[in-house]
Amino acid sequence: MAKQQFAMVIDSSKCIDCKGCVISCKVANKVPEGFSRNWIKASVPAFSMGPRTRTHFQPGACMHCDTPTCVQACPTGATYKDAETGIVEIDNSLCIGCGNCIPACPYGARFRNTAIRKADKCDYCPERRAAGLLPACVDTCPTKARVFGDINNPDSEVSRMLSRNKGKVIKIVNAQTDTKPNMYYIGETAPTDWTTAAVVPASMTVMKEVSPLIKGIVGLSGLGVLAMLGRQFLAGSSDSHEPEHHDEEARHD
Amino acid sequence: MTRLFKRHDKSDIFIHWFNAACWLLLLVTGVGLIGNPDIDPVGSWYPDTLRTLVGGGGNLLTIHVVIGFAWILGFLWYLTVNARGAAFFLREVFMVSPARDMAWMIKKMVLMTLGPKPLKMIGMAPELPEQGFYNMGQKAFAQASVVGGVVIAVTGVIMFLSDKVFTAETAWIVSWSVTLHYIAVGLVFAGLLVHVYMAAISPEERPGFRSMFTGHVPEDYARHHHGLWYREISSEPAAKGE
Amino acid sequence: MQNQNKVKLSRRDFFKASGLAAAGISGGGLLGGLTPARAKGATPPPMWESRYSACDMCFNKCGLIARVEKGVVTKLDPNPKFLKSRGMLCARGNAGIAQVYDPDRLKHPLLRKGARGEGKWQRIPWDEAIDMAAQKMQEIRKKHSPCGHLFTAGADLQSQFVGRFAEVYGSYNVTSHESLCLLSGTRGFLDTFGEVPFADLLNSKYVIMAGANRFEALVTPDSIDLMTAMRENGLKLVVLDPRYTKTAALAHEWYPIRPGTDMIFMLALMHVIIDEKLFDRQWIEEKTYGIEQLSEHVKQYTPQYAAQECGVPAEDIARIARELAADAPRSMVYPGRRSSDYENSSQIRRSFALVNGLLGNWDKPGGLLAARAVGLKGVPYDPPWYDENPDDRIDAHAAPALFEHDGSFVLTREAVLKGEPYPIKGWFIYKTNPMVNAPNRKKTIQMMEQMDFVTVVDITMSDTAWMADLVLPSQSYLERQDPCSGLQGSVACACVIKRDPVIDPLYESRPVFNILKDIAGKLELGEYFDFNIPGYRKQQLRDLPDAEAAMDRDGVYYNPSKVYGIYEDRIYKTTSHKIELYNQRYEQMGLDPLPVYTPPQKIPESRFRLVVGRNAYFTHGSTCNNALLHELTPENVLWLNPDAAKILGVRDGETVEVSSSVGRGEIKAKVTEAIRKDTVFMYTGFGPLSKGLSLIQNSGASIAALLEDQHDAISGNAAMHETFVTVTRKVA
Structure with a gap:
């Protein structure tokens, strides 16, 4: 079997911004107060549209990129792209807390966890997967806007969603730093202009x-x-x- | 019987070889902790292999940190048992007579690699200016080791403390510590190659090398290699008799 | 520790089916395992036990699985087999952990020491607390008759025991949270269809949502089914709301309707549908009563007239009416839940019901569904008779169509304050917080002050507990054993749930059942509580032999009862035994038999109509102090339109003073186009008096302090959108 690439396919049109995913993740991963491994972004409504004023909610998290700038910024290899799963992992035992990876992520997916004082971000809940469960955010999502799986496996739900939506899949990338993310938004999604160029510290x-x-x-x-x-x-x-x-x-x- | 001159205390000898051993281990483990193709000194096979051997990068880091602290503690121990020796060492190492020492340094480098001919060609006498307790080459490396060592130790401790005292706002200090640690080790290592050659491989410094075990050098060696020092100590009353 | 609710989980099929099981990487190495570089390898699964329960962070009771490690709940996950919630757990459900382990929880019984509301407490042992509560109840009963004691309970699986206790103690005076919430809607639909319907959003094609915010005030399965139908079945959603809610934000059309004018919009829809004969005449004639009167009645409500009043353009009203009728019967005006809005809210909601009646969507796919058979039985008892009691509830006849078991909190309070027709001097409150949720807080304080003894059973020092004489710590939902409860899940299911403890109770907390049982014993009423929860459940489940096993296995029992066509062989519980477009009983009572539009009171110069509500991250006062949810909503703010803010000189984020005729509050302004110019909005639940809620001290303003205490003329439900406020910039 080909190497796995775990990924999220998100139908953000389904998101109602209930933030179940945010709290579920916080509890599952003991994320300290004031931080979150995932998010729901919102487009800015144009009230000039009158009755057709809309807001689009967009769930997100670490995109487990193919060319992750965070990995390039890590001196020790504590953060690496897993050769088996394609997940961008953090080996806490090897992380020396230099913080280089945090501004290096164009999506702001990383933060310094105040409890462990090391880099932290989404890792698709390895303990839960080991127990046969979905990542906490996916499991709890009311409208199942977040779908998780292996895009290298053609029989997975994510692969089927991608092939069903061919031509309508949006990847959010930064103009200066295309990290080749593995977060796929199907249908329309917004906002898409919130990324920042990857900053590698001096x-x-x-x-x-x-x-x-x-x-x-x-x-x-x-x-x-x-x-x-x-x-x-x-x-x-x-x-x-x-x-x-x-x-x-x-x-x- | 050749007259012998005391050159190193037992504690000096111990700290030298302790330092050498720590350096070796810290280099071996430290290079394995660099896991980024842009800065890997020898390629990613090395950290990969080493980490696999010790059961993961975290273990390697722990080993490195333990040895690093032992290294620092060794020097602290040395400072308590032989503060005078340390002070003497630092004074000797950092006292440079520019005209004499620079000339020595340049001539020595040419002599060691190209021989005396080039010097003669440009009309310079191949004879080396007299040197003190340490020659300029030793001084230069010792200076680099001392300054580099302090930088390496301080930045190492900062990295160790990163997940204990540093915050998102102060993490830049940790990040710069990584850079300085890397640069300092690299530069000292460059000197170390020469040091090892000169001290251990080159035959001319063999008595000096031996003194790192015995603590003593023969009079002949002292006279020819450390003339200034020789003259100072040979007139001392307590000097060893023939 | 009970083991009945333990989940026998086989690894979920997901990973097996999709071949996702991580390729295990193993091997022995020098230091604890040869770990290949750049591959994490296998992670061990958590050492947890999984136990079923039902969420209690709002009224929905979504099925959950608690993950318990060494006696501590570490995670709450949705029960994937729980159809009512479509296998989800929202932010609040996930934050249940922070409620159970809230450092602010009440830990032992507390007796008031200082003045009421002063916050001086003495810790007392349980025995003493039970003795005292029983003795005070006895004194009040002797002095003022059993009806001299009021009992109030929130929505909870154990609230039925409060009702049972009140009845055997002898008091008719029981109020619930419902008369601060949904009774107007209940009235309007009950008095049209004879029962309260459930919306089949999943199969609907066209939904008008007014006076409801289903993507923020979550109702299961409605909130989820609405989105699923929109995304997958092409449902069209039209939202009427003075505020740009998230429901409005996701709708196909949003009209910032003038508050209080929903009724004329609905009347105009009916005007168009009837005028253009867009309804199923045969069905209407067969199933409904009063189409002629209705046709005549709505003639005056032209789209043009409605447009002038409600602000929705006439052509849009007409178009929406035609679209709605075109999709009928798979179209609806969504009934909504909280309807404690206006003095004529029962009639407003009846106008919603009438549109549905006209669409002929009753009992049909995509329409409004009757309650399904669940099969859970009541547990009857024979309460004693007390000759000394007055004839009726204290609020009897204060409104023409009160609900017998809920009454009206606002009208009860009015009567208590007057002491007429008789005095009420004792109050027992369980898991509801009228000090925070009932309008006009000053009156609730006065009501408290005129009581001889107030006992509050809750898990934190709510504002209501703060004003009590005796505060008793109750258990959280994860520590309790609860009776069974039947749930209506619209098209998703009709089901039964139960709750067993997933962890041992913390501190000295006790379930209200035990508290009431102990007090009943002291009052020689022990025979009425001579049972335990498992025995009670057995009686509830006596007609459902498979239910207990199903609940142990799946966390829920489903009754495969009929979903559609329930009324094919059933008569409507109305006077005419038909869907009453024209309500004959109202006519007899002197009420408008058809909803008559009266324009809402004009907003006085330089004032705003205050509307209140919530988001999906808190449930009024009960969760504002939850550490996890507090991060999402740390305080409430006043939504203010930029044009209004400009006139007031208020900038975004500045603190303003909001004043009504009954109170004031200080709150930060959120200047946003998401609200009409004539209206301001704030979340409920904030601005507490209690010092026992550490995270929300001095956070925002209290709706209870600001809202006036008007009530719905028919149901007695609170009318919380009838208050006008001034907003002034706070000078620092």
Whole structure:
């Protein structure tokens, strides 16, 4: 079987902004006060439309992108795209809390969890999945606007929804940073202009830019050592002050 | 019988090799903690393999942190048992006589790699200016080690404290600590290669290398390699007799 | 710990069916497992036990599964087999955990020490509390007759025991929350169809929703079925609301109707439908009474006239009438729930009912459905007779069509304050909060003050508990054993649920049943409470032999009873035994037999009509202090139209003072086009007096303080949209 790619297909037209998903997620994942792993965004109504004034509600969360900028911003690989499931995971034990990944997400899906003081975001509820349950937000959704599954499995509901809605699937991407998200909105959705360009912190950029230089310096140093070694073997020591017999005697110490 | 001069205390010898051992382990584990293709020193196979071996990156981080704290504690111990030795070391290492030491440094680098000919070609005498307790090469590396070590230790502790005291507002300090840790280790490591070669592989420093076990160097070596120091101590009354 | 409600969950089919089961990655390594890089591997499932229960965060009673780890509830999930809620749990349902583990919960009995409402309490043991409550009840009964004691209970599975206690104690004076909520609508539909209908939104094609906000004030399955039908069946939704609610935001058409004019809109719809003969004449003649009178009556209500009054353009009214009729009988005017709005709300809701009657949607797919057979039986008892009692309830005849078991809180309070026709000096209140939910708080305080003894049983220090003499801690729904309850789920189901404890009770909390049983024992009424909950359930379920097992297995029992065509062989419970377009009983009572439109009172210069309501994140006063929900709605704000705000000089977010003839409050203004210029809106439940609700101290304003206490002329239901307020910028 092909590698899995867990994803969410969202019919945001069904969302009534009840925020069941938000509270369910908060409880399931013990998300501290003031934070949330998921959200429902709302379009701004144009009241000039009179009786046809509408608001579109749009559920969202981490989009488990194919080219996640958060992963690129992580120095340790604590956040990584899982090779088996396609889920962008955070290994808390390896996260050093540098915070680089937080501005690197164009969707604001990440936050510093104030309880564990590390990066936090949606991970599709692994414990629940292990128990045979759906992620907390999907399970609780009244109108089943959020649908979860493996888009690499053609028999999954998400795959069927995608093929049924061919040509009408919207992915929300930032003009400057297309992370190839795996969050699929079917039909119309709004708003779509809320993303921000991924920001990699200057400290990470500096490290990335300095990295070749450091490698160069280490390389030069290594070359120097090689040169010295070479000279040592070809020409003997440049230092003629040390007579051989000292070497022998010193061994007695 | 060659006259021997005391060069290192037992605590000096211990801290040197303790430092060396920690450095080796911290390098091995630390490089494995870098998991980003843009900054990986040797490629992602290394962190992947190492993490697999120890049962995950979290374990590797724990190992690294434990060794790191042991390293810091080792130095704190050294400072308590041999503060005078530490003070002497720092004074010697950071006292640089620019004219003499720079000339030594440049000539030495040429001699070690290209030999005396290029120096003669540009009309420079290949003889090296006399050096003190440490020659300029040793000083340069020691300076880098001291400054780098402090930076590495401080940034390491900051990273360790990240999930204990830092907040979203102060996480930038942690992030910069990662960068500085990375740069400092890289630069010290560049020096370390030369240090290891000079001290352990190059035959000319063999007595110096041996003194890192015995604590003593022979008079001949002291005279030729650390002339200024030799003159200072050979006139001392307590010096060892022939 | 009861084990009856334990879920025998096999792993849900989802993962198996779709091949989603995580490819398990295992192996032994050097330090606790060889973990491949960049793959998380298998996560162990949580070590929880799953137990069925039913939610109690609002009245809907959605089925849930509580996940319990070491005696602590860690998660509440929807019961996927619970059809009434379509297998969902909303934000409030998910936040039930924060109610159970609320640090503000009442922990032990408290006796008032200082002045009433001063907040000085003494902790007393349960024995003493029960003795005291019984002794005071006895004193009041002796001095003033049993009817000298008032009993008030909210919507709860144990509220029936409060009613039972009141009856055996001897008091007719029982009020519920319903006369602050839905009785006008109940009246209007009952007096048309002979029963209160359930809307088959799932199969409907066209719905007019007025005086209801189904995407925020969630009702199961209506809220869900409405969206499903809109998205999947092409249902068209037209919303009339002075406020741009989320229901309006998702509707196909939204008309910010002038408050209090819904009736003329409905009358104009009927004008068009009758004038253009868009109804099923044969069905109307067979099933209804009074089409001639109605036809004559609605002649005056032209779309043009209605448009002038309600603000919806005449051509839209006419178009909507035609569209509605075209989809009939799969079309409806949604009956709604809370209807405590206007002094003529019963008649307003009757106009809704009449449109439905005319559409011929009764008892049909996509229309209004009769209650389905559930099969749950009552548990009869034979209460003692008390010669010393007066003839009737204290509010009897204060309105022409009160409900016998609910009365009218507003009218009862009026009578208590006057002491006429007789005094009421004792009050027992369970799980309802009139201090926060009843209009004109000053009068509720006066009512409290003239009481000799007030006992409140609740789980937190509500404003009502704050004013009591004796406060008794009750159990939350996850700690209690409750009797069975029959639920109507429209087309989704007719079902029975029960509640068993999923955790041990916290602190010294006790269920109200035990409290009443103990008090009854002291009053020598023990024989009326000589049973336990399992025994009571057995009696309730005596005609449903399979129900208990089904509830243990699935958390719910479904009665596969008839959904449509229930009235094919049944007569309507009305005077004419038909759907009464023209209500003969009203005629006899001197009431308008057909709804007569009277324009709402004109809003005086520089004042606003105050309307109240809620969102999907709280249930009035009972959840405002819930830590999880509080994050979503930390306070209430005053919705103010930008044009009005400009005149008042108020900017968004500024604090304003709102004043009515009965009270005032300070609240932040939310300047928004989502409200009409002549109307302001705020959420219920905020601005408490109690200091026992730590999260919402000084948060927002209280509707109870601001609202005047008008009532619906027919049902006695509170009329909460009849108050005019001034709004002034608060000078810092």
